[in-house]
Amino acid sequence: MIEPYKQKRLKLYNEDCLKVLKTIPDNSIDLILTDPPYNIAKYSTGNIDLPNRSALNNNIANWDLEELDPQNFLHDFKRILKPTGNIFIFTSYNMIGKWHDSFDSEFDTFQFFIWHKTNPAPKIYKNGFLNSCEMIACMWNKGHTWNFTKQNEMHNFFESPICMGKERLKNPKHPAQKPIKLLEHIIKIASNEHGVVLDPFMGVASTAIAALNLNRMFAGCEMDKMYYDASITRIEQHQKNKQMHLNIDKFGNVREDSIDYKTSLEW
Numbered sequence: 001m002i003e004p005y006k007q008k009r010l011k012l013y014n015e016d017c018l019k020v021l022k023t024i025p026d027n028s029i030d031l032i033l034t035d036p037p038y039n040i041a042k043y044s045t046g047n048i049d050l051p052n053r054s055a056l057n058n059n060i061a062n063w064d065l066e067e068l069d070p071q072n073f074l075h076d077f078k079r080i081l082k083p084t085g086n087i088f089i090f091t092s093y094n095m096i097g098k099w100h101d102s103f104d105s106e107f108d109t110f111q112f113f114i115w116h117k118t119n120p121a122p123k124i125y126k127n128g129f130l131n132s133c134e135m136i137a138c139m140w141n142k143g144h145t146w147n148f149t150k151q152n153e154m155h156n157f158f159e160s161p162i163c164m165g166k167e168r169l170k171n172p173k174h175p176a177q178k179p180i181k182l183l184e185h186i187i188k189i190a191s192n193e194h195g196v197v198l199d200p201f202m203g204v205a206s207t208a209i210a211a212l213n214l215n216r217m218f219a220g221c222e223m224d225k226m227y228y229d230a231s232i233t234r235i236e237q238h239q240k241n242k243q244m245h246l247n248i249d250k251f252g253n254v255r256e257d258s259i260d261y262k263t264s265l266e267w
Helices: 017-021 071-080 096-106 180-190 206-213 225-243
Strands: 005-007 010-013 029-034 081-091 109-117 133-140 157-160 196-199 217-221
Touching: 010 206, 010 225, 017 071, 029 071, 029 180, 071 081, 071 096, 081 096, 081 180, 096 109, 096 133, 157 180, 180 206, 196 206, 206 217, 206 225
Parallel strands: 010 217, 029 081, 029 196, 109 157, 196 217
Antiparallel strands: 005 010, 081 133, 109 133
């Protein structure tokens, strides 16, 4: 196995996640939050011509063409998840039933959560609905971690724009990059500080940034070397920017009590 990129509270693998999962200890993960391929590339092809602007690329990516079988993840997801853990998996209309068939009977609860995109791509030809919703399959057992806030804040949907502006990586551009705001919302509810968040389909490390922002530890896998390298660069730049905002004393030194030394990712 390729040597992972390591920090005290972070570990990134440029490997097939099915290999990496075998190496993770039992009952060690607090939250699995991941965005695997939707397998919709075969339905979504070509460009959509838009009046007075450049065409909209309707292709997904070649990695989305490889069929994903949720059953392949069931054993290790159950094994590595703590009894208090949660699983959140981004998915699509054509895959939600497959995740349900594999996972529903193995957990006390299987629910879905909706991300409502407030700025989806326009439907120029007005021949169908805007693609403004994405589904997230959610699984847990009795006694799971759940940071319930207010009734009006705990609906099973979340509204936010798609990832754009400075947050959106331009090179490389990942077609499925998720907004930090959405990921932080899920992490706050479904895990506690110092817990371990795992993303087996890391992409460009958006889940890592969200987890680190909320004082969680993170482990992630990404097979694509281009995305993996971009993840390391993004995380290091994020941490550099964060370091600049730490509590600095009058001599320009970072105060000891402004850094969390309590926990580290041991495996």
